[in-house]
Amino acid sequence: MCYIEAYSKEVNEVKVAILLSTYNGKKYIPEQIDSLLNQTFKDEITIFVRDDGSRDGSIDYLKGIQLEYNRNISVVEGDNIGPQRSFLHLIQLAPVADYYFYCDQDDIWKLDKIEKSVQYMEELEKPYKLYCSNYAVTDMDMNILQEEAINIVPEFRVLKALFYNLFPGCTMGFNQKLLMLLQKINLTNVMMHDSITLALAIAVGEVAYDNESTIYHRIHEENVVGIGHKKIKPMKWIREKSKLLIKGDDYDMSNLANQFLLVGQDLMDERCKEDLILLRDFKKSYKNTFLLLMHNDTNDAFGRTMLSIRCKILFHVF
Numbered sequence: 507m508c509y510i511e512a513y514s515k516e517v518n519e520v521k522v523a524i525l526l527s528t529y530n531g532k533k534y535i536p537e538q539i540d541s542l543l544n545q546t547f548k549d550e551i552t553i554f555v556r557d558d559g560s561r562d563g564s565i566d567y568l569k570g571i572q573l574e575y576n577r578n579i580s581v582v583e584g585d586n587i588g589p590q591r592s593f594l595h596l597i598q599l600a601p602v603a604d605y606y607f608y609c610d611q612d613d614i615w616k617l618d619k620i621e622k623s624v625q626y627m628e629e630l631e632k633p634y635k636l637y638c639s640n641y642a643v644t645d646m647d648m649n650i651l652q653e654e655a656i657n658i659v660p661e662f663r664v665l666k667a668l669f670y671n672l673f674p675g676c677t678m679g680f681n682q683k684l685l686m687l688l689q690k691i692n693l694t695n696v697m698m699h700d701s702i703t704l705a706l707a708i709a710v711g712e713v714a715y716d717n718e719s720t721i722y723h724r725i726h727e728e729n730v731v732g733i734g735h736k737k738i739k740p741m742k743w744i745r746e747k748s749k750l751l752i753k754g755d756d757y758d759m760s761n762l763a764n765q766f767l768l769v770g771q772d773l774m775d776e777r778c779k780e781d782l783i784l785l786r787d788f789k790k791s792y793k794n795t796f797l798l799l800m801h802n803d804t805n806d807a808f809g810r811t812m813l814s815i816r817c818k819i820l821f822h823v824f
Contacts, residue, residue, distance in 0.1 A: 520549045522620055523603035527592040529558040531611035532567055534724065538614055539571060547620040552578040552603065556596050559586030564611075590757075593675070593699035597688050606685050608675035608700060612724045614648065619720040623679040626714040634687065634711025634773070636680040636704060638673040639720040646726035654719055662713050664766075665781050665803035667705035668697070668759070669815050675700030676721055684711060690769045695757045697824075702762065709766060709782070710773035759824050760786050789822045 524542060528535060542553055557565050565581060572579040582599060584592070593608065600606060605624055609615075623637045643652040660672040678700060684707055696702050707713050763785035771779055781803070788798040798804055798819050806812045818824045 521603045522605050523552045524607045524609045525596040526555045526609040528611045530560045530562045532562045532564045534612035541615040545620045546618045555581045558592045607679045610676040614722040630712045632712035634684045636707035637714045639677045639716040641721045641723045642719040644722050662708050664705045664709045671701040691765045709778050710770040
């Protein structure tokens, strides 16, 4: 367990915490850390790392950087539990700050990412705030494949965010109030940490979207999730889906919806509450299952993600 002392905030000082989960990423971590340490943001930045059981020297490198440059880098060592659970741990252990940023080990941030994100969030009026942006996609050698990966501004609705993971967490920033609400959600696993963060912000607060990219999102064969993880090996895919139909997923979307309602229903509008109640209760009757299948926000462009989501709803496997 990591204990973080509260800080005494100076006038006009804004404190930022970067939540970074690492796993055997020493090949890429130095470039990412360099982009974090050289941000144009002038106030305090803490890099809070949870290592997910690395065996390649990632931990030693991070601790060495902290000692060599005397920078605010804290490392918590843990067992290999996967990125979803690792980020849930980071949420629970996060140090005191005004704004938080999810961070992937193999990306590179543009140097004004934090400064720009904080400016956007400072201008939002509601208490629960989240910022997300476009992003550039690169190959493993940082050759740009797409200047802007998002071509159409997404529809910010809670079910759409939960099912289709509209933005990668590495583009997000959010404020302390939203983090504290996330900490009240009692779950040991989720589809992804970023989808629940965005969905909760949509449900209870305000989201700022920046159409300009703020990071270089690196794609390589070792990606655990994201764009680089979408190559399908047919036989492996069939085995995984067959096993899923028998055992179900490790996370429960009905329970997630219930948790959202428990922590935030007084902050939601009626449509959002109705959608979450439907998600909470979709396994209770065929009528509810059908209504969720027919809901506009569980539909998307035809493809494997849409088919997977609809099969999971139909067969109650998550």
